[in-house]
Amino acid sequence: MYHKYDAVVVGAGGAGLMAALQLVGKANVAVITKLYPSRSHTGAAQGGICAALGNTEEDHWEWHMFDTVKGGDYLTDQDAAEVLARDAVERIIELEHMGLPFNRTPEGKIDQRRFGGHTRNYGEGPVRRACYAADRTGHMILQTLYQQGIKNKVTFFNEFHLMDLIINNGRCVGVTALDIKTGELHTFHSKTTIFATGGYGRCWQVTSNAHACSGDGTVTAYRAGVPLMDMEMYQFHPTGLYRIGILLSEAARGEGGILRNSEGERFCERYAPTLKDLAPRDMVSRFIYQEIREGRGVGPNKDYVLLHVDHLGKEVIDSKLPDITDFARTYLHVEPYHEGVPIQPTAHYAMGGIPTDIEGRVIIDEKGTVLPGFYAAGEVACVSVHGANRLGTNSLVDLVVFGRRAGQHAARFIKENDYEELPTTPEKRSNDLLRFVEGGAQSGRKESAATIRKEMQECMMTNVSVVRNEKQLLTAMKKLQELRERFTKVGLTDNSTKFNTEKLEVLELGSLLEMAEVTTKGALERKESRGAHYREDYTSRDDKKFLAHTLAYRSPEGSVKELRYKPVTLGRFEPKERKY
Amino acid sequence: MQVTLKILRFDPEKDKKAHFKSYEIEADPLDRILDALNTVKWYKDGTLTFRRSCAHGVCGSDAMRINGRNRLACKELVGDIGKKITIEPMLGFRILKDLVVDMEPFFEKYRSIKPYLINYEDPPATERFQSAEDREIFDETTKCILCGACSGSCPPFWSNSEFIGPAAIVNAHRFIFDSRDQGSDERIAVLSQSEGVFRCRTVYNCTDACPREIPVTKAIEQIKRVMLYNR
Numbered sequence: 099m100y101h102k103y104d105a106v107v108v109g110a111g112g113a114g115l116m117a118a119l120q121l122v123g124k125a126n127v128a129v130i131t132k133l134y135p136s137r138s139h140t141g142a143a144q145g146g147i148c149a150a151l152g153n154t155e156e157d158h159w160e161w162h163m164f165d166t167v168k169g170g171d172y173l174t175d176q177d178a179a180e181v182l183a184r185d186a187v188e189r190i191i192e193l194e195h196m197g198l199p200f201n202r203t204p205e206g207k208i209d210q211r212r213f214g215g216h217t218r219n220y221g222e223g224p225v226r227r228a229c230y231a232a233d234r235t236g237h238m239i240l241q242t243l244y245q246q247g248i249k250n251k252v253t254f255f256n257e258f259h260l261m262d263l264i265i266n267n268g269r270c271v272g273v274t275a276l277d278i279k280t281g282e283l284h285t286f287h288s289k290t291t292i293f294a295t296g297g298y299g300r301c302w303q304v305t306s307n308a309h310a311c312s313g314d315g316t317v318t319a320y321r322a323g324v325p326l327m328d329m330e331m332y333q334f335h336p337t338g339l340y341r342i343g344i345l346l347s348e349a350a351r352g353e354g355g356i357l358r359n360s361e362g363e364r365f366c367e368r369y370a371p372t373l374k375d376l377a378p379r380d381m382v383s384r385f386i387y388q389e390i391r392e393g394r395g396v397g398p399n400k401d402y403v404l405l406h407v408d409h410l411g412k413e414v415i416d417s418k419l420p421d422i423t424d425f426a427r428t429y430l431h432v433e434p435y436h437e438g439v440p441i442q443p444t445a446h447y448a449m450g451g452i453p454t455d456i457e458g459r460v461i462i463d464e465k466g467t468v469l470p471g472f473y474a475a476g477e478v479a480c481v482s483v484h485g486a487n488r489l490g491t492n493s494l495v496d497l498v499v500f501g502r503r504a505g506q507h508a509a510r511f512i513k514e515n516d517y518e519e520l521p522t523t524p525e526k527r528s529n530d531l532l533r534f535v536e537g538g539a540q541s542g543r544k545e546s547a548a549t550i551r552k553e554m555q556e557c558m559m560t561n562v563s564v565v566r567n568e569k570q571l572l573t574a575m576k577k578l579q580e581l582r583e584r585f586t587k588v589g590l591t592d593n594s595t596k597f598n599t600e601k602l603e604v605l606e607l608g609s610l611l612e613m614a615e616v617t618t619k620g621a622l623e624r625k626e627s628r629g630a631h632y633r634e635d636y637t638s639r640d641d642k643k644f645l646a647h648t649l650a651y652r653s654p655e656g657s658v659k660e661l662r663y664k665p666v667t668l669g670r671f672e673p674k675e676r677k678y
Numbered sequence: 679m680q681v682t683l684k685i686l687r688f689d690p691e692k693d694k695k696a697h698f699k700s701y702e703i704e705a706d707p708l709d710r711i712l713d714a715l716n717t718v719k720w721y722k723d724g725t726l727t728f729r730r731s732c733a734h735g736v737c738g739s740d741a742m743r744i745n746g747r748n749r750l751a752c753k754e755l756v757g758d759i760g761k762k763i764t765i766e767p768m769l770g771f772r773i774l775k776d777l778v779v780d781m782e783p784f785f786e787k788y789r790s791i792k793p794y795l796i797n798y799e800d801p802p803a804t805e806r807f808q809s810a811e812d813r814e815i816f817d818e819t820t821k822c823i824l825c826g827a828c829s830g831s832c833p834p835f836w837s838n839s840e841f842i843g844p845a846a847i848v849n850a851h852r853f854i855f856d857s858r859d860q861g862s863d864e865r866i867a868v869l870s871q872s873e874g875v876f877r878c879r880t881v882y883n884c885t886d887a888c889p890r891e892i893p894v895t896k897a898i899e900q901i902k903r904v905m906l907y908n909r
């Protein structure tokens with residue numbers, strides 16, 4: 099089926115919804131999403147969204163910008179960080195006006211709390227900058243934006259799975275998507291396309307990410323010839339529930355929670371004397387890794403540490419951290435009122451993704467050449483505002499700030515440009531891909547998608563996580579190559595057309611396998627340690643060689659063809675050693 | 679532990695009627711029911727179809743009937759449910775395939791109560807102020823994840839496909855009791871229609887079913903009271 103829209107937004111999480119809201123009324127816009135909008139993973143975000151409102155203590159956007167740049171270990175593009183920190187203030191107010199039920203101060207203003215890496219006066223000590231709605235801030239953002247979408251009568255194509263990005267004559271001219279309910283392929287011809295498809299945490303065995311976080315948008319752009327930026331910069335959040343990875347927000351530590359090892363020691367103090375447990379995530383994850391490695395892990399296998407909130411008292415726990423303490427009860431049968439909760443670092447957030455400029459326009463090389471009509475925002479994109487390590491609460495801001503900018507720029511583009519034609523066979527690549535997956539029913543295609551996925555996730559967890567080295571990265575490259583070969587023989591048992599979720603899982607696995615390879619390749623070639631990317635064989639940061647973004651290009655066969663490097667946009671803040 | 683999953687299956691392309699199929703699997707007591715369903719799908723029967731995403735009770739994808747009660751499959755542990763587990767799609771919804779039900783009418787009812795802040799004044803330059811106490815009044819109903827477990831457990835909802843259902847009412851509550859909102863009259867106009875709030879028979883199934891522990895029946899009662907008071 100053929101559709102024509104001025105703008106097609108793919109993804110209905112915070113970023114996609116925010117973008118769509120800029121376009122309704124100005125252009126005809128469709129939102130395509132594989133999940134119902136309210137099921138998007140933005141809803142899982144817990145702790146907060148930050149802006150230098152200064153509601154409870156002095157704060158300035160410049161301080162926020164500095165923390166973002168330093169937190170990103172200076173791989174952050176400073177033009178983007180400035181936009182983020184400045185615009186954040188207005189966007190939070192806008193969200194409140196839309197109805198977001200923030201927690202309140204005694205005077206009735208938006209309340210703010212502490213979060214890792216956010217400081218007063220350029221690093222002096224923690225500052226209260228995170229606005230929040232209990233520990234379901236993301237849920238409230240997602241609900242509020244979806245509600246605005248309903249109010250403004252946005253057209254949603256729910257349960258449509260993105261298949262391909264269509265490019266013709268150097269312009270992005272739309273997408274194809276599979277209607278999950280009917281199994282029919284749809285072509286959306288558009289002047290502008292905005293990708294907001296979120297992250298790809300399902301590459302790893304232990305992750306805070308939803309099953310749906312499979313990097314489909316990222317891989318679709320990559321397959322269409324767009325490079326991916328800084329994919330080796332993948333964040334492990336220090337406090338995932340032991341073995342399952344469900345997140346316990348940094349808010350737990352923001353409210354005063356602390357980490358202890360098997361000796362009962364508050365070990366963060368030893369590594370980061372100023373910020374202690376509230377040091378940035380990449381560091382706290384490494385502290386935990388180190389404690390475990392040196393035999394101070396807890397449990398029969400000494401492979402986790404404990405997060406304590408028991409000293410905060412029931413009242414604080416119930417009013418400020420109800421959901422996350424509930425997770426501990428439900429999934430581990432642990433009672434946080436009285437005991438420490440077993441945690442381990444969990445694969446959490448992609449700093450890298452589809453490269454864009456500060457207007458959300460996708461760029462395709464180190465010179466910043468734009469692919470007209472194509473935009474990306476949110477976790478799928480790399481502006482790059484998070485550099486080598488994102489600070490807590492900065493992703494939700496990123497969604498609303500850059501989702502909005504992408505939407506607004508697209509609205510301008512729509513006014514100034516006509517439709518570009520579709521190529522003669524816009525559905526060809528999608529159909530080829532579908533035929534490949536459906537071919538899994540043939541004899542001789544016996545590989546199990548579940549087994550391949552499991553092996554990939556284990557491989558990534560062991561070899562491409564908090565601490566990396568050349569040997570392990572090479573092992574991973576080899577294993578991923580093997581898995582990709584096996585994937586060409588992947589089987590399929592469900593040959594129905596309607597709601598064929600087995601088929602979708604194979605498509606998602608295809609995305610994940612490519613994401614895993616790009617991540618590993620980038621990590622292998624970045625021979626330094628910076629932010630989330632820590633190499634035990636190259637332990638220091640190398641600004642001479644690597645104060646640069648990695649751009650990965652794909653070969654027609656699907657592996658990384660070449661890596662190029664794009665200089666970082668510097669500015670106000672000179673790169674310095676990062677200490678907390 | 680060894681568990682038996684008895685699952686109601688329906689393939690619209692093959693079956694005239696839904697039928698049960700049983701699967702024996704090995705599961706850890708701390709596994710979620712969702713993990714058990716995945717074990718079946720990944721290693722026993724790839725055709726088994728259900729929705730899922732977050733896997734920890736926040737997205738609302740996988741509400742279904744587990745041993746007769748509406749639950750999120752990702753929020754129940756195998757060890758807590760037992761060795762014999764019967765899983766069916768929620769009642770009161772049309773089955774699309776296996777455990778997947780048609781959510782469109784549900785979302786249409788949600789939309790009908792105008793689930794967005796209505797305020798006719800120009801917003802101030804800062805945030806609108808709201809006291810912590812006023813914020814607290816509607817705290818519970820902001821937790822709704824639109825999973826449908828409450829509506830799908832409600833006898834009047836089963837017998838009357840027009841009944842707006844508890845989920846929509848919960849979301850109306852979230853705005854009616856928000857001190858910043860000015861749209862109560864518009865929402866109450868919807869809720870006071872014949873298929874509105876007075877269809878509720880105070881069965882409390884919804885409160886039991888809500889995976890977010892929203893006191894659904896209490897919220898409905900509060901709305902009824904506002905309506906009676908306004909009359």
Ligand SMILES: Cc1cc2nc3c(=O)[nH]c(=O)nc-3n(C[C@H](O)[C@H](O)[C@H](O)COP(=O)(O)OP(=O)(O)OC[C@H]3O[C@@H](n4cnc5c(N)ncnc54)[C@H](O)[C@@H]3O)c2cc1C
Pocket residue numbers: 108109110111112113114130131132133134135138139140141142143144145146147235236258259260261294295296297306307308310314315345347446447475476477478490491492493494495497
């Ligand atoms: C547990 C958890 C807690 C977090 N807490 C915080 C926090 O406190 N503060 C903070 O700032 N950040 C937090 N984050 C990070 C932040 O929530 C995410 O990075 C952010 O919400 C991503 O939003 P998004 O709009 O980019 O994507 P998502 O919300 O993931 O939405 C992606 C959308 O794309 C659609 N989609 C995906 N693939 C396809 C496809 N093939 N076809 C069609 N549609 C598709 C999906 O349906 C969905 O609508 C947290 C993350 C997690 C996992």
Ligand code: FES
Pocket residue numbers: 729730731732733734735736737738739740741750751752753
């Ligand atoms: S999968 Fe999200 S609520 Fe169960």
